[in-house]
Amino acid sequence: MPKNLGSLLIKLLIASFLVGWGLTFFDITPLDLLKDLTGTIGQIYSMALDTVRWGADYILLGAVIVVPIWAIVAGLNYLQRKSRSRASQSKKPE
Numbered sequence: 001m002p003k004n005l006g007s008l009l010i011k012l013l014i015a016s017f018l019v020g021w022g023l024t025f026f027d028i029t030p031l032d033l034l035k036d037l038t039g040t041i042g043q044i045y046s047m048a049l050d051t052v053r054w055g056a057d058y059i060l061l062g063a064v065i066v067v068p069i070w071a072i073v074a075g076l077n078y079l080q081r082k083s084r085s086r087a088s089q090s091k092k093p094e
Helices: 005-024 031-035 037-091
Strands: none
Touching: 031 037
16 A cells, blocks of 8 residues: 555546546547557557657758758867867876
């Protein structure tokens, strides 16, 4: 038995509300869920996959610009650190 049963019940109530609210975006009612559980899961899977495909297009489009810029900046930072390292090593007295 949990230490604080009231707290657990409130958390379950809030979680159930949020999940139920989220399912309304998929037009899923409790009766539909019980009648066709496998079809509902398939529908959710299909919608999730479509969402990933939609997002992947934008990610790939942005990556065409972002990744080369990041590579150039990372390369310049590497060269700058390397030149600082050489400069500090040459200034050390032997």
